[in-house]
Amino acid sequence: MGVRCVAIRACGGVLQRALSLHTAHATKDMENLFQLVRNIVPALTSSKKHKGQDGRIGIVGGCQEYTGAPYFAGISALKVGADLTHVFCAREAAPVIKSYSPELIVHPVLDSSNAVEEVEKWLPRLHALVVGPGLGRDDLLLNNVRGILESTKARDIPVVIDADGLWLVAQQPALIHGYHKAILTPNHVEFSRLWEAVLSSPMDSNDLRGSTLKLSQALGNITVVQKGEQDLISNGQQVLVCNQEGSSRRCGGQGDLLSGSLGVMVHWALRAGPEKTNGSSPLLVAAWGACTLTRECNRQAFQKYGRSTTTTDMITEVGTAFSRLFTT
Ligand SMILES: NC(=O)C1=CN([C@@H]2O[C@H](COP(=O)(O)OP(=O)(O)OC[C@H]3O[C@@H](n4cnc5c(N)ncnc54)[C@H](O)[C@@H]3O)[C@@H](O)[C@H]2O)[C@@H](O)CC1
Ligand SMILES: Nc1ncnc2c1ncn2[C@@H]1O[C@H](COP(=O)(O)OP(=O)(O)OP(=O)(O)O)[C@@H](O)[C@H]1O
Ligand SMILES: [Mg+2]
DSSP states (O other): OOOOOOOOOEETTEEOOOSSHHHHHHHHHHHHHHHHHHHHSOOSOOSOOOTTTTOEEEEEOOOSSOSHHHHHHHHHHHHHTOSEEEEEOOGGGHHHHHHHOTTSEEEOOTTSTTHHHHHHTTGGGOSEEEEOTTOOOOHHHHHHHHHHHHHHHHTTOOEEEOHHHHHHHHHOGGGTTTOTTEEEOOOHHHHHHHHHHHHOSOOOTTOHHHHHHHHHHHTTSOEEEEOSSSEEEESSSOEEEEOOOOOSOOOTTHHHHHHHHHHHHHHHHHHHOTTTTTTSOHHHHHHHHHHHHHHHHHHHHHHHHGGGOOHHHHHHTHHHHHHHHHOO
């Protein structure tokens, strides 16, 4: 079974069933997607597990201004189920990020003259890299990240690119063009910037699905997740729509929760193999799972905290949201 375009709203886990045949198909497709995500989730029943097996995830980001974003991405990866998270950040950001959590391993290397070599030492041990949360736009850091991305591609490691990592890709699309294990997660503004850089024309905001498909194609069929009122996910061949109910609360950091979750889910999806994703692209399945989870965390947190909801509250919901959605 291949996954077709799916557009339906899940309301608190209970599907709002409409009467039309089209909606019935969409409902079936969405049930299938939930099942595919469940298929890739590693079981926690074996006693033979070793530390690291369910995910060693690297986060590349964190600078003088932004320390929250890499923390949110890293802790989200752990809360979803990764075993270890390494944050590679600028020197000044490191003590701050460490002070948020003893659970993150923090390397203050990103602004050093041998940053690429320092990260390369760890790359063989990492299952996926999330590049960009809180990276900033300093030329020295961006240049180092360029080298890290080249090295990551050479090792065939999956990479999620978000935030200022997308700024870098907009400057130099060739850096990621056609890399089949890349997923870009732009918000609306980041998407428009990428579009203009790659397609040299204003995008059609009346056809967001078509635009997501086209941008993916123009980048050599890499996976693109356009975040927004609904999340649109494409690999240039198909478009998935994530319409999971969230809330109107749009506090900063939700995108970091998404990119960190996706880092671990892409590892699971690739490891599970094509039988588990039933022929569908593992990257699409992972992206749909991470979007669905992020929006459910937002919904649950908003029910409890309303206007005062922040990303920290959403992260507290990861465990229950995950069980509700993906644990059978
Ligand atoms: N606590 C933290 O440390 C946080 C740091 N962040 C970091 O901040 C840096 C800049 O990220 P930005 O997202 O601000 O990127 P940009 O600097 O490109 O700014 C995008 C702007 O567009 C606005 N915007 C977003 N979605 C929009 C929409 N749908 N319609 C209209 N306007 C929209 C935002 O308010 C923002 O001002 C990144 O490194 C990012 O990771 C963010 O992740 C938020 C949390
Ligand atoms: N209008 C909306 N309605 C519902 N959910 C939304 C809406 N806009 C974004 N989201 C959800 O919020 C999550 C983060 O998307 P958002 O556009 O806020 O990212 P971002 O701007 O990169 O966030 P960050 O502040 O972390 O950088 C995604 O899962 C997305 O589905
Ligand atoms: Mg963002």
